[in-house]
Structures are given as C-alpha cells and as structure tokens.
Amino acid sequence: MDLEYARTIAVEAAESAGALLLEGTRGALGVRAKGDAGDVVTDLDLASEKLLLERILTAFPSHSVIAEESGLVGEAGGQWTWLVDPLDGTNNVAIGLPTYVVGVALLRDGLPVLGVVHDPVSSQTWSAVRGRGAVCSSGVRLTPSYAPSPHGPLLAWTQGYDVTRADPGVRALKSALELRARRVLQLWAPLLAWAMLARGDIDGFVGYRAGVVDLPAGALLAQEAGIEIRALDGGPFEERIGGPAEVRSFVAGHPRAIPELLALLR
Template identity: 60%
Template sequence: MIDLFLARRVAVTAAEAAGAVLGPDAAFGVRAKGGDGDVVTDLDDRAEKIILGHLRAAFPGHAVLAEESGMNGSAGGPLWVVDPLDGTHNLTIGLPAYSVGVALCLDGLPSVGVIHDPVTRRTWSAVRGDGVRGLDPAQARPRPRPIVSWVQGYGVGPGDPAASSYKQALTLTSQRVLQLWAPQLTWIMLARGAIDGIVAYRTGAVDLPAGALIAAEAGVVLADLAGLPYDLRVEGPAEHSFVAARPERLPSLLAVLSG
C-alpha cells in the first residue's frame, strides 16, 4: 500500500523546490517546442529535474509522465504526472500566471494532487477523499451569466470546427470566457468558486490530474462533452475533452455546448 499522505508531503516539497527557481525575476532562454507554436524554456527543464529528483529518491519504482521528458517507467502501476511549468507562454511574455503541478495516479485515477504558484508562493494539495489544503473560497458574487475557462490542446488548429462552435456558444452565453493558458491555475479558480466552469477540448494529460483532484475534492464534477459522467484517468499521453463545474452549474453549461 502507498502512504498517500507521505506521497503528498513529497510532492509538496518537490513542487515548492521547483517553484524556487521559477520566480518572476528568473533569467531564462526560450526555444521552440514542436511545430504547433508551443515553446519551452530552460526553467521548464530545471524545474522538472528538481521534481524528478525528489520523486525518484522517495519512490524509485514508480513510473513518471513528465511534460518535457515524457513517459519513464512501465505503465500499470503508480504513475506520477509532472507539469514543471504550466503557463510557459505567460512566463515568456512577463505575465505572472504560471504554476507547478505534481500528481500521483493509481489505476489511472488522480489520488494525490499538488499545485504550487511560484509567484504568490501558495500551495494547494489534495488526497482523494480527504479534502483540500490551502484553499480559501472566493467571496461570493452574484453572476447572472457564468465565467468559464476555455482550455484547448496545442494540436487544435484555428480551423477546428468543433472548437470554433464551442467557443462561439460560450462567448454568446457567458459573462466572460477566460483563456489564461495556465490550466492548473484555472482549476484552483474553479475550486475556489472564482469561476463557474472549465471546458477542455483535446487538451493534454500532464496539466490535468493535480487540479482535477483538487477541484473534485472541493465539490466540482466532470462530464464529457455529451453530458455523460467523465472519469478522468491518466495512464499516459492522451487528449481529454470534458466540462468541469459544480453540480448546479453543469447542466446549463452542457446545454450551451449541445445547443
């Protein structure tokens, strides 16, 4: 049996150690990543190396799926999912909205999740079934229309008809459609109640499990784009499409997307 509370402590230590090199004043170099407009910095590599060092020292037999180095270890057992710098584009343009994410998945299900904000130095964490640490609910404000975060994968081109249709529907019915390019921070915003939903379309796996677990422990539920319950499982690189919201908001968001 894996001690999930020990795993959380290790993940928190690893995420905060990585965050120490990601401050707003850190110097970095930038290079292209793939052919779809993504970029990577040497800070991504440094942060990932720090996190992997902590995880391998504590759990040498566990597999790791990391943003920059990919899949290491055999599938089927415990899997750590590491996003060392979620929001790299934001960092490169001087926007202080990025984070570090570390999650442990068992049988694909997120069981430990940690998100650390290097700018504010805040850390949020969850163990499945044990609630969230570090979360302060947002001040309640009445909103006649929802604030929704749109998250799409880098493989989604500007001519994707489904993406265009979904975004247009959300724009017409929402108070604001947030495209922060830092999905982990929007999970925290959803968990706090600062926004009302996340719509994800063909997004990658590494920036999902930590925030999804934290949000779920705060009362958020997930459904696929057809409205069926969505059981987020991460067992390797794959695309995910879903809607995340509190139960009372989910039906209206799904109706917008299906309309």
C-alpha cells in the first residue's frame, strides 16, 4: 500500500469536497433534524460525502469506508478502512457560521495511518502519514511551540453526540476547565480544533467520549506534529478505533504542557 499515493487521493478528494461546500454555503441550505440529540444534517453533507466516497472507492475499490451519514460501505473487518467526515461543523453552517472542515482518515487494522483535514474557508489543507510528520498545503512541516501563559491555557473542547447534559463526567470536566483555563473554545468542528492544536494556535484540547469518524484524522495530524495525547487519567491514549466510547476521551497538548493540562482536570 503506497500511503503517499493514498495521501494524494485523500487531499484531492477533500479539497474537491471543500470547493463544493464553499459554493453551496453561498445559497439556500436544506437543513433537517438528525437523531434525537438536536443534531442536524444538510444537503451539503450528503453531496460532499457522495463525492468523497466516489473518489476513494474509485481509487481503492477493495477498501471499506465508514462515512458520517452513510455508515459502513463495504465489508467490515477488512485491513484497510477509510473514515469520512464530509462536513465537520454542520451545526455552524446551519446558522451561517463559516467554521467547518472536511476530514478523511485511513486505518490499517484499526490504527490510523493517514489523516487529512481541509478548511475550505481559508483554503488550507493539513495532512499526516504515520511516522512521516504533519504538513500544511505548502509542504511546510507543522511544529507547534510551547509558550505557557500566566493566565492559563487556551483550550478547545469536544464531546460525543451521545453525551447528555446530565452526564456527571462531562459536567465535572467542563466546570473544572471553565474555572482554570484562560478560554475554552467549543467550535462544533473538532477536526478544526485538532488542526489549530497542530499549528500551535491553542494550548490544548480536551475530548469526552469523542465521535469515531472525526477523531482519527485530527489526532494523527496532531501527533505527527509533535502533540502528545493522553487518556483523561494521564494513562496511554488508545489509538486504535474500536471499543467503548470511554476510550475516546482524551487530553492533548505539547508534551511540556501535558502535566499542567492533566492538573486542570483533577
């Protein structure tokens, strides 16, 4: 498997989907409810996903894909599985907020080996191949620096769609972060938060029972840029996709910032 070729296909597909989204957000949106948790889906989600599926499966017809709206396409349990988030930030788009990205990841036996995040608004794309670093559109490697603030860290937060307001874990975590961090961003587009962390725009990222589809691409991008990811108790982060939602809770930041970030959560 040529991962550089796979990266080329993924980047081209994500950027084509991004162009479709950018044009589509200039017109009327078909928005409807999705599930019982207040989430929504738009016609743009579906159009972007269709494009991504066609591009990926044309290049790799024997692979399977797990897409945000379509679910599993192909056989489960294969060696190579793509994860597709055609519009990460749908709720933002639905209210006219231009904060959204496209995400694509490739897993080998459940382990992320390729991640691509494309921002149509800024025309920027970030990608990473396991063991080869993370780069932006121009080919420059992402290497975030460590610059602690006396006022506390600037963090991003995400949680899974199945997390309710009554969940005691999420309430305790968000309360601790609001009290101790300088700012806590809730972007409704976690892949964008991962890109910001990989670039060094924010100091840390905390997730609680994060979604399966929009986690691997961003997490690999950040790790390959030099970001460290831990479980909320400070233990190892489970990189392979699978298992209960609890293993998709994390704290991420520059390795020198991790002790401070973990202390915020205690």
